[in-house]
Amino acid sequence: MxxxxxxxxxxxxxxxxxxxxxxxxxxxxxxxxxxxxxxxxxxxxxxxxxxxxxxxxxxxxxxxxxxxxxxxxxxxxxxxxxxxxxxxxxxxxxxxxxxxxxxxxxxxxxxxxxxxxxxxxxxxxxxxxxxxxxxxxxxxxxxxxxxxxxxxxxxxxxxxxxxxxxxxxxxxxxxxxxxxxxxxxxxxxxxxxxxxxxxxxxxxxxxxxxxxxxxxxxxxxxxxxxxxxxxxxxxxxxKRLPNVVKAQRKNASEFTKIVDDIEDLIPQKELDGMKSAYHVYAPILTSDRMTRDRILEKFREHNIGARSVYALPCHKQDTYLNISDWRWAEFVHYPDYSKLNLPHSERIGDLHFQIPSHASITDGERDQIISAIYDIFQV
Ligand SMILES: Cc1ncc(COP(=O)(O)O)c(C=O)c1O
CATH class of the missing domain: 3.40.640.10 (Type I PLP-dependent aspartate aminotransferase-like (Major domain))
Structure with missing residues (x-):
């Protein structure tokens, strides 16, 4: 795996x-x-x-x-x-x-x-x-x-x-x-x-x-x-960090080449002048051909530990829905977080998934991930 x-x-x-x-x-x-x-x-x-x-x-x-x-x-x-x-x-x-x-x-x-x-x-x-x-x-x-x-x-x-x-x-x-x-x-x-x-x-x-x-x-x-x-x-x-970031960026760029070709996927955008460290590589799904759960399952069938990360944004977590229980609530006014409408956070929460991009994956493992993407999305 x-x-x-x-x-x-x-x-x-x-x-x-x-x-x-x-x-x-x-x-x-x-x-x-x-x-x-x-x-x-x-x-x-x-x-x-x-x-x-x-x-x-x-x-x-x-x-x-x-x-x-x-x-x-x-x-x-x-x-x-x-x-x-x-x-x-x-x-x-x-x-x-x-x-x-x-x-x-x-x-x-x-x-x-x-x-x-x-x-x-x-x-x-x-x-x-x-x-x-x-x-x-x-x-x-x-x-x-x-x-x-x-x-x-x-x-x-x-x-x-x-x-x-x-x-x-x-x-x-x-x-x-x-x-x-x-x-x-x-x-x-x-x-x-x-x-x-x-x-x-x-x-x-x-x-x-x-x-x-x-x-x-x-x-x-x-x-x-x-x-x-x-x-x-x-x-x-x-001391290792510059090489780690370099390797993560290389993995991300190889994945993005394929993700860019797949209609169902969009990668996280790196704006001009920015260099992400790609701690996490997580594209989003743009079609409903397959559910995210099914995609994660398919990656696992290919021995790849894909996952969703922040499926629940903070304002949807019980912590903030129940903020009136928090000790400071007696003294501090909190907004009613349940009334918040933050559509992009919720949508990206629903649609993103992470695939391994860390510096320890070998070239062979990167190829394995790339062929799994091809296979799952059948391009
Ligand atoms: C965005 C973000 N903020 C804060 C933290 C908290 O760091 P730690 O887990 O070291 O307490 C993390 C780490 O998981 C994080 O990813």
Missing amino acids: IYVAKPIIESEEIAAVEEVLKTGMLAEGKISRAFEKQFSDYTGVKFSTVTSNGTTALHTALEAMDIKPGDEIITSPFTFIASANTIAMIGAVPVFVDIDPETYNIDPSLIEKAINEKTKAIMPIHIFGMPADMKQIMEIAEKHDLLVIEDACQAHGAEIDGKKVGSFGDAAAFSFYATKNMMTGEGGMISTNNEEIYDNAMMIKNHGRGKKGGYSHFRIGYNFRMLDMVSALGIVQL
Whole structure:
């Protein structure tokens, strides 16, 4: 079976972790600082700091940007639920606007209509590794004096006009979950060019400790730290990242050549100047010749682990349909998410499917996927 993800764990990864284990110094320290520096250099930002995962990176960044209960954050619902949940965790309100049906990313032309006096920030998500339209988003943010936090959890190495995603907004969050472009099992990173956001994040993720460490604490914080053992793994994976992105882009371009020829399918669109990291390769179905379930079944018959990813956009999840049960609902006004009409998010949710495009698939496996596409759609 060719699965949709396969982490690269080779002798370098094992040696890097073993080396830290042998020192007995496992907790966040020097190696994490080195990882942060290398990640900042790669992403093209001034500051980065590690966290325990992408969710805690988003959560910490939002608090570090001084987002308060009741503040509204504009985002899109076709995503992993952590994007929206981190907003709700701190008592802020996710305001979902629809996606562009071609890029699956937030539609910039709908953002301004959602802005009111409570709006504090925009959270674009570079979904499946495809960069959101940061030029337009930053222009809107500037015009309305809003902060921007990029959810780059799927998009390490993606670029817009040669500039890496995660370097456009006021802050960005990355995930190193086991299936990501670079991975540490669990892990995360916050990147920013803003020293105050960085200083706040350093405190928030470490129980509000000051720069000198010790047992003096200055604000409420959490333990969202990363282990040095895990950062050591991150350093090795970061070195692999350019090749991983290259391989994923090559796989995606080979698939797109065929998908473009099939009437029933349209690939996710890469706008001019954008370079997706193709963390996920997911076209949409445009005919009702076969149901998506049947197509997924057929891929499985070819030993290919195809799947749908976000069949239910966030506003259709029980979490948001039952938001009145959430502890902040007593203090904060939430919209009635059940009344939201976001047709593109719902339609792409219904019609997309992922096929394996990760860097570990061999040329032979790529050919196997390509012939399965031919066979299933009989071109
Ligand atoms: C778009 C998006 N946001 C946030 C997250 C949360 O990251 P993590 O799973 O590392 O907490 C993920 C990861 O799965 C993601 O894909």
